Amino acid sequence: MSLAIKDDEVDIVIGALRSDLTTFMNEWRPMFSRFHLIIVKDPDLKEELKIPEGFNLDVYGKPDIDQVVGSSTSILFSGYSCRYFGYLVSRKKYIISVDDDCLPARDPKGFLVDAVAQHIRNLTNPATPFFFNTLYDPYAEGADFVRGYPFSLRGGVKCALSCGLWLNLADHDAPTQALKARQRNSRYVDAVMTVPAGSLIPISGINIAFEREAVGPALVPALKLAGEGKCRWETMEDIWSGLCVKVVCDHLGLGVKTGLPYIWRTDRGDPIASLKKEWEGVKLMEEVIPFFQSVRLPREATTVEECIVEVANAVKERLGSMDPVFARASKAMLDWIKLWQSVGSSSSRSSAV
């Protein structure tokens, strides 16, 4: 049932927050080498990137970002948000993105998981957001729709976003990880499922893939915490972005999947140190979630860009006065759409570093 896709329809976008990508690239080589890669260097990173030979890639750094984006934007492509620049300049249909501290995982049988292939499988098979299938992905080998699943819903809808998971260091917030300092995720849940329409989920940017043509503009680099840092514990930008994408997908009848593939996230960072910075993000979620749960998009919003503009306006109206970070996020979302329309859709590409 899945569409066969060509290698040149995929971009692998990596935000480099560390300069030495040698181990990262070599470990992922079997999965990455067929595809074109876009590596975006965090503008705050001083050192030169070390990238091993043998890949088809383009590398972008601060000068490229400044050249393409100019100074007239409120969006800061720094830290984890540097990867969004890669999304902007990519011209491929599908994008797969993993953090640079993640390596391929092994499944319970000991085989290396090809996360890229699994994400592609997720994106090229339909999603089923309107009714929950208790055997999870009905299009998986050896599975199907269960008794009681309406036949009219079995064709599914396009899957626009695929959210993968993490073995070893799971994506917990700082308080949780600090409390359970030694907890590591060793449970391999062999399932992919569609997130039901109308349900929100915290979408982690650590291991995601999406159809750029379908929802590209909806992945917004907008929520920048005042104390945002270089550990995932110190950010919420991906959670915000994911909520925007889910609301838009629900409105436009697109699907979001979660589950496989797993990647192996290496240990790093100190959750207790991050607690001081990231506490702000944890508090903000208390306002953010009810907001997104109640956002309603008008019927006239029929494109992704229109939907994001609506959400941005709602953010300004309802959250703007609560915390300056929201007013900034709203502006960043509007700037992002303008940027996407001028740079994102055009066929020319800025040159590599």
Next chain:
Amino acid sequence: MAEPSTISPAPLLTDELDIVIPTIRNLDFLEMWRPFFQPYHLIIVQDGDPSKTIKVPEGFDYELYNRNDINRILGPKSSCISFKDSACRCFGYMVSKKKYIYTIDDDCFVAKDPSGKDINALEQHIKNLLCPSTPFFFNTLYDPYRAGADFVRGYPFSLREGVPTAVSHGLWLNIPDYDAPTQLVKPLERNTRYVDAIMTIPKGTLFPMCGMNLAFNRELIGPAMYFGLMGDGQPIGRYDDMWAGWCTKVICDHLGLGVKTGLPYIWHSKASNPFVNLKKEYKGIYWQEELIPFFQSVTLPKDCTSVQKCYIEISKQVKAKLGKVDDYFNKLADAMVTWIEAWDELNPSGAKSAELSNGASK
């Protein structure tokens, strides 16, 4: 034959849980479940010919009801209990006096987990029911209360206490719960995928609830677990659990209760005849196209603060909106009311059918 595996220190809830089993044949399958079921009380609902004697293996504590008993106990209200269909099992829910119910089909056996260990399905269901659900925001690492898991980054702290769990829906290895058309197309497909997860079905999302391996908190949701009019004299079969599941989920969503699905697995051994199934399901396959939009759009008024009130309200809407799909739904709506009347008669109100405040829809 199940080995007596390492049984947990003491089986939980032995005085608070009944195991309800509908049967028409025999209960040989209980031998395999003995290590896990023997501490519990069984309610056997014997379908079909009441003059037949169903032999219950030695050593089990049980009560058995056949059609004569059902007629005697309910009188004219027995019309709401199906005949010649496993839907009759809901009679067992009604006569139980316990807080929790586990129901299982007589062709379901003990499964093994990937390490080869026998799965104590009942124990897992109990854990699921005793542990909160999280219907308001999906946790990407599934059940956050499980050992080795937790809430992920971005999950609001105010939602981390969860809500009480009303239903625990288990799954099946080997013969999957497919409908007849799928069975006909894929007669050899077996479910071999062990998905090591339990998850809460989000609020507002409907699912196809299978009655083969199901547990619920009878005090929280019992009256919603009516398995409808199926079998003899009815135009439809194999939609009993589906019907109960849709009603239950709508009510749980309204009352702020949780429904979980996933572990535990049982081993489903028998594939029923797909041609027989097709005849039973035929109408259902068409009707579910109307039923799903109906249930998706049901709204319950704020003053429906008990399960019974919610259920009666749904029965009114069934009559109003589905009566025109088929006259069957008029009969079903009446049967739903009869069921509630019978439930309240057998379970006089007190703490058991407690009023619940509407869950805050955060």
